[in-house]
Amino acid sequence: MDNKELLQEAMKAYKNAYVPYSHFSVGAALLDENGKVHHGCNVENAAFSPTNCAERTALFRAIADGCRPGSFKAIAVVGDTDEPIVPCGVCRQVLAELGGLDMPVILGNLKGDVMETTMRELLPHAFVPSHLKETKS
């Protein structure tokens, strides 16, 4: 599956976004090592803070379905932004741990603009699980 196809999968998830508060839909498509696509959309809540972004919905869904951290091939994300959408800070932290620092991150918008990057670029000096092992008890 190429970047364009994965962005199209993200567009399918975009249509399922539950966004009664922001009216800002986001879709994500996460490609696993077996070629399966795990879809995610943002799911909002009247209390606001329980809102889950599209990226984390896709990652948590894949983990719940048995995929393991670091095993993903790529994630594509789309939103209705002037430039390709970028993940929020919370999602960057989760993407760094579950996706890994070198996972390709394909960012797009409805106009067809595309930017390909990695978590290493989006979250430099990321706090990752190996840092916890540096604390001796």
Ligand SMILES: O=c1ccn([C@H]2C[C@H](O)[C@@H](CO)O2)c(=O)[nH]1
């Ligand atoms: O990369 C992003 C940026 C924002 N959102 C969601 C959170 C909220 O529902 C809405 C507005 O921030 O968009 C995502 O899902 N992914």
Ligand SMILES: [Zn+2]
């Ligand atoms: Zn987010």
